[in-house]
Amino acid sequence: MSELAAYNFAYLDEQTKRMIRRAILKAIAIPGYQVPFASREMPMPYGWGTGGVQVTASIIGPDDVLKVIDQGADDTTNAVSIRAFFQKVAEVAVTTHTGEATIIQTRHRIPEETLKEGQVLVYQVPIPEPLRFLEPRETETRKMHALEEYGLMHVKLYEDIARHGRIATTYAYPVKVHGRYVMDPSPTPKFDNPKMHRSEALQLFGAGREKRIYAVPPHTDVVSLDFEDHPFEIQTFDKPCALCGANHVYLDEIVLDDGGKRMFVCSDTDFCETRRAEGHTGEMLAPSQEAAE
Amino acid sequence: MYVAVKGGETAIANAHRLLADRRRGDRNLPAITIEQLIEQLGLGVDRVMAEASLFDRSLAALALKQSRGDMIEAIFLLRAYRTTLPRFGTSKPVETGSMQVERRVSATYKDLPGGQLLGPTFDYTHRLLDPSLLEDGMVDQAVERPGTPDHVMRVSDILDGEGLIEPDGEMPEDHVAGDLTREPMEFPMQRDLRLQALARGDEGFLLALAYSTQRGYGRTHPFVGEIRMGLVEVELEVPELGFTVSLGEIRVTECQMVNQFKGSAKAPPQFTRGYGLVFGQSERKAMAMSLVDRALRADEFGEDRLAPAQDEEFVISHCDNVQATGFVEHLKLPHYVDFQAELDLVRRMRARHAAEMNRDIDKEAAE
Numbered sequence: 001m002s003e004l005a006a007y008n009f010a011y012l013d014e015q016t017k018r019m020i021r022r023a024i025l026k027a028i029a030i031p032g033y034q035v036p037f038a039s040r041e042m043p044m045p046y047g048w049g050t051g052g053v054q055v056t057a058s059i060i061g062p063d064d065v066l067k068v069i070d071q072g073a074d075d076t077t078n079a080v081s082i083r084a085f086f087q088k089v090a091e092v093a094v095t096t097h098t099g100e101a102t103i104i105q106t107r108h109r110i111p112e113e114t115l116k117e118g119q120v121l122v123y124q125v126p127i128p129e130p131l132r133f134l135e136p137r138e139t140e141t142r143k144m145h146a147l148e149e150y151g152l153m154h155v156k157l158y159e160d161i162a163r164h165g166r167i168a169t170t171y172a173y174p175v176k177v178h179g180r181y182v183m184d185p186s187p188t189p190k191f192d193n194p195k196m197h198r199s200e201a202l203q204l205f206g207a208g209r210e211k212r213i214y215a216v217p218p219h220t221d222v223v224s225l226d227f228e229d230h231p232f233e234i235q236t237f238d239k240p241c242a243l244c245g246a247n248h249v250y251l252d253e254i255v256l257d258d259g260g261k262r263m264f265v266c267s268d269t270d271f272c273e274t275r276r277a278e279g280h281t282g283e284m285l286a287p288s289q290e291a292a293e
Numbered sequence: 294m295y296v297a298v299k300g301g302e303t304a305i306a307n308a309h310r311l312l313a314d315r316r317r318g319d320r321n322l323p324a325i326t327i328e329q330l331i332e333q334l335g336l337g338v339d340r341v342m343a344e345a346s347l348f349d350r351s352l353a354a355l356a357l358k359q360s361r362g363d364m365i366e367a368i369f370l371l372r373a374y375r376t377t378l379p380r381f382g383t384s385k386p387v388e389t390g391s392m393q394v395e396r397r398v399s400a401t402y403k404d405l406p407g408g409q410l411l412g413p414t415f416d417y418t419h420r421l422l423d424p425s426l427l428e429d430g431m432v433d434q435a436v437e438r439p440g441t442p443d444h445v446m447r448v449s450d451i452l453d454g455e456g457l458i459e460p461d462g463e464m465p466e467d468h469v470a471g472d473l474t475r476e477p478m479e480f481p482m483q484r485d486l487r488l489q490a491l492a493r494g495d496e497g498f499l500l501a502l503a504y505s506t507q508r509g510y511g512r513t514h515p516f517v518g519e520i521r522m523g524l525v526e527v528e529l530e531v532p533e534l535g536f537t538v539s540l541g542e543i544r545v546t547e548c549q550m551v552n553q554f555k556g557s558a559k560a561p562p563q564f565t566r567g568y569g570l571v572f573g574q575s576e577r578k579a580m581a582m583s584l585v586d587r588a589l590r591a592d593e594f595g596e597d598r599l600a601p602a603q604d605e606e607f608v609i610s611h612c613d614n615v616q617a618t619g620f621v622e623h624l625k626l627p628h629y630v631d632f633q634a635e636l637d638l639v640r641r642m643r644a645r646h647a648a649e650m651n652r653d654i655d656k657e658a659a660e
Contacts, residue, residue: 036477046619170634
């Protein structure tokens with residue numbers, strides 16, 4: 001039973017990688033279109049990043065530098081687990097620094113630091129179909145995409161406005177890619193949507209359980225759906241990051257005690273740490289700095 | 294000062310160490326062996342093989358041991374191993390008609406060629422806990438018919454002689470059976486792929502769906518034409534050699550459900566069939582599968598598709614327990630980025646709501 005332990009570089013066999021690369025190429029050729037692929041059973045559960053892991057496993061080489069984030073952080077348990085997986089089966093270099101990585105696998109966030117040419121951002125996607133909660137049937141939604149029949153989505157957004165006075169979608173906010181396909185950006189907060197627009201990096205999306213791969217090639221238009229009188233807007237925060245003082249970044253709310261005391265800190269841990277290393281401080285760090293003086 | 298949460302790596306390593314400790318349990322007791330699992334918890338091992346789509350008792354037993362008896366976890370372990378194996382060929386269709394039958398019953402005939410053969414069944418046992426099993430007492434040897442069992446005619450062949458039942462399905466000459474573990478699924482599906490999905494589908498889910506057809510949600514008027522369990526030979530045609538080689542024997546359970554059909558403009562009145570085939574001994578699964586298979590064929594017979602069991606996308610997309618458990622359990626992963634976005638929205642909407650209420654109160658007060 002010793003052959004049990006012998007796995008190929010990056011876990012997947014070469015035939016499977018070739019099949020996935022073909023799907024990726026097709027996805028790049030038709031931006032925003034969901035390409036069906038023969039998703040494999042992976043050694044982690046469905047819904048925990050099997051799509052992203054398969055995409056990463058298919059494109060990663062020995063020279064790559066990998067970064068894995070979950071909720072923007074490198075140290076969340078699932079990010080740790082996926083990073084450890086690739087260290088084990090591909091022995092690649094890993095990093096937490098966005099700028100150093102050639103491949104960044106992510107769940108729910110796009111790094112704050114602007115991505116550059118040559119970088120690949122791999123998204124883990126739970127439900128790739130943006131129309132799924134409007135129409136549960138795959139046979140129907142594929143037809144709707146083919147006919148560019150997106151009225152239902154606009155009606156949904158309009159109903160939000162009629163009912164709540166605003167579009168009540170805060171994450172997985174639908175976008176139109178290259179003026180053609182409506183695409184689910186994965187459950188990233190809509191705060192991150194503008195970062196996808198004409199990004200220099202290649203963006204790949206893998207949905208393992210749903211067996212779909214889609215892509216946004218570099219420099220592609222990614223437009224969040226909206227109305228003239230209700231333009232798309234991103235979340236804003238009242239205060240800067242309490243640790244690094246950054247403005248215009250996405251913040252996590254940390255509950256400090258049972259008396260309702262809270263603080264807001266960068267969700268992107270690498271961004272926050274880099275800023276602090278550069279000497280930026282937020283309000284929570286300032287007192288200890290003074291004490292040291 | 295707030296210190297960001299760190300140390301996921303150590304926490305994971307320690308959790309896994311604790312898991313290994315709990316799996317082993319009390320060290321004063323001997324560790325359970327793979328052979329014991331295969332011999333004494335064989336039906337559990339069978340289920341793992343069936344839903345992992347891999348016929349290997351030792352590996353299935355290993356998975357069951359490693360998963361502490363959690364069936365779905367064991368199925369998951371075995372599937373994750375199976376997916377790394379190369380696929381070197383497609384076997385010839387197994388000939389269940391020439392099965393070495395260990396059990397064979399029919400509910401449609403009192404007696405029939407080959408007879409009713411009960412085999413090792415829980416049927417007709419009284420479900421009374423047996424205290425003698427608390428000790429390792431002697432168990433009598435089984436009484437078995439001498440000699441190798443004859444090949445037993447299939448009930449569907451008996452009915453087919455009169456044209457009373459639809460014949461075995463035909464596929465186009467050049468049709469290669471699909472493999473949903475190697476090709477992306479597409480709807481609507483061919484029946485070969487659908488049966489494949491059902492064969493590895495969750496026993497509990499298929500059981501519930503099958504049950505629902507009996508209670509009126511997609512009624513199919515079923516009779517058990519035949520259930521048979523035993524050994525069948527798996528053969529592979531090797532093109533380089535120009536002949537067929539036997540890869541060995543596997544134990545399977547087959548169920549042929551016979552269902553009412555009134556006939557249509559095109560076809561005369563005839564019985565229809567639902568089919569179930571499962572690795573190992575699992576009658577419940579084979580029966581449930583055949584009921585669901587028949588329900589899913591609604592379109593073929595011009596039946597209205599109204600019930601969940603008749604809805605191909607619904608049934609096939611949700612019958613895989615490894616997929617289901619993964620997605621349900623992924624909810625325990627952190628979602629705080631998205632939750633933050635929702636928090637922000639709810640706060641804003643509440644603020645607006647409060648402002649509107651105050652305005653209304655002010656207005657009323659002013660009037």
